[in-house]
Amino acid sequence: MELILPVPETASGELDDATLIEHYAPPPEATRWLRVNFVSSADGAVEVDGNSHALSSEDDMRAFRFIRMRCDVLITGAGTVRTDGYQALRMSPERVEWRRAHGLPDHPVMAVVTRSADLDLSMPLFTQAPQRPIVITCERAPVERRLAAEEVADVLVAGDDGVDFATALDLLEERGLRQQLCEGGPHILGELTAADLVDELCLTLSPVLAGAGSGRITDGPSSPLRRMRLAQALHANGNLLLRYIRLR
Ligand SMILES: NC(=O)c1ccc[n+]([C@@H]2O[C@H](COP(=O)([O-])OP(=O)(O)OC[C@H]3O[C@@H](n4cnc5c(N)ncnc54)[C@H](OP(=O)(O)O)[C@@H]3O)[C@@H](O)[C@H]2O)c1
Structure with missing residues (x-):
């Protein structure tokens, strides 16, 4: 076990844009890469009042834009497009x-x-x-x-x-x-997980408790465990920006 906390009171090394962008580079050897990007409350909620806006933050959006900037295609379920x-x-x-x-x-x-x-x-x-x-x-x-x-x-x-x-x-x-980026929603992530197609999950844990009522970032029929490794953890104003990569 390794101590990565406590989070410093003041930022010890604010990442400039170029460095942050590099932190989201896909593995150079990957010819095709499916990255999924979600934000969740600390207690696992995927939405508040029907959409994800209240869970996000300036810091999450900063990474979100750079993640989008890198993709060839952004895949989204019709449900998320509607909400x-x-x-x-x-x-x-x-x-x-x-x-x-x-x-x-x-x-x-x-x-x-x-x-x-x-x-x-x-x-x-x-x-x-x-x-x-x-x-x-x-x-x-x-x-x-x-x-x-x-x-x-x-x-x-x-x-x-x-x-x-x-x-x-x-x-x-x-x-x-x-370079395939999927922004959900939960039913699409459920299908991608079931088919074992997720190469990477970018997940922002937002420092809020949403309480009961909301679903998780994934939904639909259950599927076997898919093992991931934690490849990166960034901290910004209480938000944890995590990057998990599939263990092959
Ligand atoms: N926190 C986050 O990062 C985040 C991200 C995304 C979404 N969300 C939230 O998630 C909620 C929406 O969830 P959701 O699960 O309903 O949305 P979703 O996964 O985006 O969309 C579900 C829709 O996708 C289509 N679909 C799913 N599986 C399919 C398949 N195998 N073949 C063809 N089409 C398929 C269907 O569309 P049709 O109905 O058109 O057939 C289905 O109704 C919203 O509240 C949204 O705010 C949160």
Whole structure:
């Protein structure tokens, strides 16, 4: 056991942006990488009043933006898109500059996972996206909804009764989208864990107790334990920003 606390009263080494960005570099040997990013209360709640905003903080958002900046594709479940008010995925000028310097397109692609394909296609996420979004769905989704989605997005069908996530990630990789970031929600994380596809979990533990009533960061049918190693722990104003990487 190793002592990493107490947390210093005053910051002993505030990380500048460039250093913080480096702390979120994926392993250099990884040709494809699925990172999942969540924030939770200290007592494990995934939402307060229906969304995750109250759990987040400036420090969490700082890391959140840099994590997004690194990805080729941002994958989100339709449930989270509905509750958390997703906007078009657009990088700030500074982040566009960083991406260009690293050989990346200006903006990542947004991919929404849905079984029903019952999406509000008038959302800015679709209508104002700088990169044509992707809808990942399955054969069960009504054809007329899939056709409607094709007006504003590329539609990938990956599975019959539900999306098969291994197939979906392969299809994204075939499009050159190798740095894959998933921001949930819980049902998507449950599926990814069940399929043993999570390479990394970034988890911010927020210094609040949310009390009873909320679910965890994962939901759905149970799955076997997936062993992870703690690769990084950052502290910022009581928030713990943890990075777990899958043990292979
Ligand atoms: N704290 C955090 O970091 C964080 C992050 C994300 C979300 N959240 C919270 O989590 C809550 C939403 O949770 P959620 O679990 O409902 O959201 P979710 O996992 O984002 O979305 C669930 C939806 O994803 C689609 N889906 C799931 N599995 C599928 C499969 N195998 N095939 C095809 N589609 C599939 C379905 O969409 P259709 O209904 O369209 O078929 C399903 O209703 C919100 O309160 C949100 O604020 C918190």
